Amino acid sequence: MTDMKKLLIVEDDAGLQRQLRWAYEGYEIHTAANREEAITLIRAEEPQVVTLDLGLPPDPDGTTEGFATLETILQLRPETKVIVASGHGAHESMLKAIALGAWDFYQKPIDIDALGLIVARAFHVHALEAENRRLAERVEAGAVLGGMITxxxxxxxxxxxxxxxxxxxxxxxxxxxxxxxxxxxxxxxxxxxxxxxxxxxxxxxxxxxxxxxxxxxxxxxxxxxxxxxxxxxxxxxxxxxxxxxxxxxxxxxxxxxxxxxxxxxxxxxxxxxxxxxxxxxxxxxxxxxxxxxxxxxxxxxxxxxxxxxxxxxxxxxSLAERPGDAGLLARHFLAKYAAAMQTGARSFAPDALAAIDAWSWPGNVRELENRVKRAAIMAEGKMVTAADLDLEDKTDVIPINLKAARELADRKAIRHALARAEGNISGTARLLGISRPTLYDLMKAYDLQP
Structure with missing residues (x-):
């Protein structure tokens, strides 16, 4: 395993391939001009993100080879974020690519800056999903005493x-x-x-x-x-x-x-x-x-x-005193009940995750499990919303002054990040978007331990 961000550029135009290669910094770049080269690099390098031109040889004016490449990549590594590009029937191509599992889509001619933002976001989402899978695998492996999920x-x-x-x-x-x-x-x-x-x-x-x-x-x-x-x-x-x-x-x-x-x-x-x-x-x-x-x-x-x-x-x-655990447990319960009751709900909408983090959980894990079980039944789509969980907006007590409010917010954010990073300082700093020295200073000021 490596922390290096690997980007695979699948493009048959040699000039555009060179332009894309030099447009990105901070990534390990690999290039392929056809389907065979792309699949070989997918197997050998396992890139997290792929930019894929749908117009590949032997039919560069069509999209058949590009779609076949997309399907093969996702069969080999479903977690790969594939960003497809095409100038041929852009609307139809976009719909088909997304239906096949592409993560994002952009049209030619290429705007390098816009594509750079899409690629950066794809790496960020891939990293978050990898962390969630790692936590889920640790939970399933029973790494915590008695099967406790925390x-x-x-x-x-x-x-x-x-x-x-x-x-x-x-x-x-x-x-x-x-x-x-x-x-x-x-x-x-x-x-x-x-x-x-x-x-x-x-x-x-x-x-x-x-x-x-x-x-x-x-x-x-x-x-x-x-x-x-x-x-x-x-x-x-x-x-x-x-x-x-x-x-x-x-x-x-x-x-x-x-x-x-x-x-x-x-x-x-x-x-x-x-x-x-x-x-x-x-x-x-x-x-x-x-x-x-x-x-x-x-x-x-x-x-x-x-x-x-x-x-x-x-x-x-209590559950309220265990930062980060409510979200971790909610995902576990949703997977459990969605599978048991064969419902369509598979994940939480952003407002649901925010509501779960904000709720005080007076009934602790039992209350959380009951709410998620009910939401798995009530959810109409693939995502559980805050309304499905029946969670009202939480009204916090107003701090005595702005300094106290900032300290309260800092403490909460640091505790949640520490929990998600399992106490790792570098990981916590990355999640918070600050440097390690800054994190150390904040933890010392608020008497927080990793």
Whole structure:
């Protein structure tokens, strides 16, 4: 792989070919006079952008050979940006070229300055699309813990913390708002631990009535209560040798908290209706969106249980605190639901991307997924709009003065660029259109870290 921008000029007029070659600076230029030479260079050099004269030999007065060359180039490298030129039936040629997949079109006689702008824009778009593909490939490859899709430094810090503590046999508490991916991270703890060959058993403590929660956790003996027609193992036993995930641990009633505490201290349980202790080797990961410190102070959550469960506490940032992740996740969800429901929507319109970046996402990833799923169904064309997402204009609080407004805008832009460039300073500077020293000065002024 190289960062060199390669431009292939396919032109049979030797004079015009020389003129085009010398018109561009900063590109690695290759030239071809016919279809065979062009395809050979496409295979050997893999140029990002091609300017293609449709009038190629052996029929320079027609367009058949040019269109055949265009089709072959896009078959070999669909991501190539091909800019076609023709002086023959310009309107019809333009329509056909675009239908075949050409990126842009210009008419002869050639305006070198105008063509230069088209070529520069083609390289820019190619680079952006290549970055998006690279991010998508990294996501599909599962490079982030537990399949978590993120490029934000805040979330990557969380995943690195989990990777460090996963190997230690300690209880982990995940604290975060609803919809931030707590169960996904809990599964990541399990999969990164020596217990990954065991079962991962999850239970939502808020979704089960108090009268049934004890039986769900500890199991019961046949005849222990009305309806207990057989002996049933609880979730703790089912997670033997593996991991038990207690979601919404703050909703466990106080009487049951005492029994949970004994299990964590002694590593034994008793089923309902039995006095026989059963030893269990189960790791506990719990999560909640509630303020457990406040609950402990109010006497609604046992302090001794809290310290047993919170040997390692990991706080999960909200989606609004993860710059760049909303767009990355939105593209993932759109691809997922468009394929599953066979809808026509395949990408986001510019107003949709702007709305996604601007929205505060009070429901976090769950809200984003639901909106994208609905938009995939509602979208009438191939692009999802802000209206399809049902996102209103966000009204920000007016900063105290112009200096504060500029700082707020600078911080937001730098954080988004850092996320997209995965913390790479050179890449971030290129995205922002500034020099590395300028970026370093801004980051130092705003106390931002790569």
């Amino acid at each position: 490029g934000a430094p805040e979330m990557l810090k969380v995943t690195r913390t989990i990777e460090r503590v996963a190997g230690a046999d300690v209880s982990v508490m995940l604290l975060g708002a609803s919809g931030t991916g707590k169960e996904l991270l809990a599964r990541g703890v399990h999969e990164a631990s020596p217990r990954k060959r065991g079962a991962f058993v999850a239970i939502n403590c808020a979704a089960i009535p108090e009268t049934l929660l004890e039986s769900e956790l500890f199991g019961h003996e046949k005849g222990a209560f009305t309806g207990a027609v057989k002996t049933t193992e609880g979730k703790i036993e089912l997670a033997q040798g593996g991991t038990l995930f207690l979601d919404e641990i703050g909703d466990v009633p106080l009487p049951l908290q005492v029994k949970l505490l004994r299990f964590l201290q002694e590593r034994v349980i008793e089923r309902i209706g039995s006095r026989k202790p059963i030893p269990v080797d189960t790791r506990v990961v719990c999560a909640t969106h509630q303020d457990l410190d406040a609950m402990v102070a109010e006497g609604r959550f046992r302090e001794d249980l809290y310290y047993r469960l919170a040997e390692i506490v990991i706080r999960i940032p």
